[in-house]
Amino acid sequence: MKKTIRDYNLDNKKVIIRCDLNVPIIDNKIYDDNRIKMSLQTIKYAVDHSAKVIILSHLGRIKSEEDKKNNSLLIVSKRLGELINKKVKFINETSGEKVILAVQNMKAKDIIMLENTRFEDYPLKKESNNDDELSKFWAGLADIFIDDAFAVAHRSHASNVGIAKYLPSGIGFLMEKEIKSLKYISSNPEKPFIAILGGSKMKDKIKVIKKIADKADYLLLAGGIANTFLKALGEDVGKSVYDLDSIDTCKKLLSNYKEKIVLPVDFYTNYEYENTLNPIYISNTCIPNNLMALDIGDKTLKLFEKYIKCCKSIFINGPLGVSEFSGFSNGTKQIFKYIKENNKKTIIGGGDSAASAINFGYKDAFYHISTGGGASLEYIYNNNLPGIKVIDEK
Numbered sequence: 001m002k003k004t005i006r007d008y009n010l011d012n013k014k015v016i017i018r019c020d021l022n023v024p025i026i027d028n029k030i031y032d033d034n035r036i037k038m039s040l041q042t043i044k045y046a047v048d049h050s051a052k053v054i055i056l057s058h059l060g061r062i063k064s065e066e067d068k069k070n071n072s073l074l075i076v077s078k079r080l081g082e083l084i085n086k087k088v089k090f091i092n093e094t095s096g097e098k099v100i101l102a103v104q105n106m107k108a109k110d111i112i113m114l115e116n117t118r119f120e121d122y123p124l125k126k127e128s129n130n131d132d133e134l135s136k137f138w139a140g141l142a143d144i145f146i147d148d149a150f151a152v153a154h155r156s157h158a159s160n161v162g163i164a165k166y167l168p169s170g171i172g173f174l175m176e177k178e179i180k181s182l183k184y185i186s187s188n189p190e191k192p193f194i195a196i197l198g199g200s201k202m203k204d205k206i207k208v209i210k211k212i213a214d215k216a217d218y219l220l221l222a223g224g225i226a227n228t229f230l231k232a233l234g235e236d237v238g239k240s241v242y243d244l245d246s247i248d249t250c251k252k253l254l255s256n257y258k259e260k261i262v263l264p265v266d267f268y269t270n271y272e273y274e275n276t277l278n279p280i281y282i283s284n285t286c287i288p289n290n291l292m293a294l295d296i297g298d299k300t301l302k303l304f305e306k307y308i309k310c311c312k313s314i315f316i317n318g319p320l321g322v323s324e325f326s327g328f329s330n331g332t333k334q335i336f337k338y339i340k341e342n343n344k345k346t347i348i349g350g351g352d353s354a355a356s357a358i359n360f361g362y363k364d365a366f367y368h369i370s371t372g373g374g375a376s377l378e379y380i381y382n383n384n385l386p387g388i389k390v391i392d393e394k
């Protein structure tokens, strides 16, 4: 068992909390503040227990000076201040004298946020390469390190793995919930257990599919994942998205897990990868050359619902169609609705599928919506992550 923030006396201690505040920002406005909200519990706990709170987070990717202009955490610090109803002092540096001074001047219950940790990535990639000097600098600022940034726990960066090597460490509330939920999936999900796998990133997912296939009673496949399996079966998928490199693996999976794999039987399609309010319905798995499957059809919905009705727990990774397009979001929406109505214990672990669930109004409808797409799949695959491994045991 990992130590948590509850295992430390925080009173008057300098505590670094590594959050994932990597929110989408468009035209200098935060488009979705969910990740800030998900971080509040741990930050509030530290303040309530009289810690001096130093917040670290990354935002976007920094590959040039230009990137720095568009990825400052300043507006994130302001939003956090509003949400927590307390001043959050923003330091527009990631290291150096100004940071040291600001920390020296802190009083109990103060919150400061340093600039985007990835500013250290240009020009020298210090953050992403887990630079030892940078890790020691950050660790030198505090007494305790709390990691709550699940979404980057599959990376060994200075601001998670690096600091943890040099300070007493623990996990925050969000990280604790993420681990608990994903452990449930990767160890002992209540049976029948169904995995619904969609989306398009077949290459990232293929190794995890095998692992999940061992655990699951049924795999309901959709999106580019299903197209690749259908192609492996010799079906015509037309212009649909699929992954040629994964065909051989799909063939093996189809022969080893034949009775578990459930594929779509009909589709909504279009001529191009673009939205339309009049999708073309194809009532079988023979998609003409000039069309691409962009959502599951109504017969598939009914078929999937039959499996869902009888199950006890569900893992979802990837939307069932192009859920960003209103004309092709119905499959994903209807499945979420059905799962909610039937009250199934459900965990969503995928960046885009989690975003669709939140956008479609299901933010609090499920047991857990993971904040980490890549991290949740890696966790299921390895039963651990570098950012978790490095945290002190109880």
Ligand code: ADP
Residues within 6 Å of the ligand: 198, 199, 200, 201, 202, 222, 223, 224, 240, 241, 293, 294, 295, 317, 318, 319, 320, 321, 322, 323, 324, 349, 350, 351, 352, 353, 354, 373
């Ligand atoms: P997640 O982030 O949930 O793991 P992925 O990143 O694998 O999911 O895939 C998400 C993307 O897959 C979305 O942009 C969605 O539009 C796309 N997608 C879903 N179904 C299809 C499809 N049939 N054809 C093409 N793209 C699809």
Ligand code: MG
Residues within 6 Å of the ligand: 201, 350, 351, 352, 373
């Ligand atoms: Mg994605």
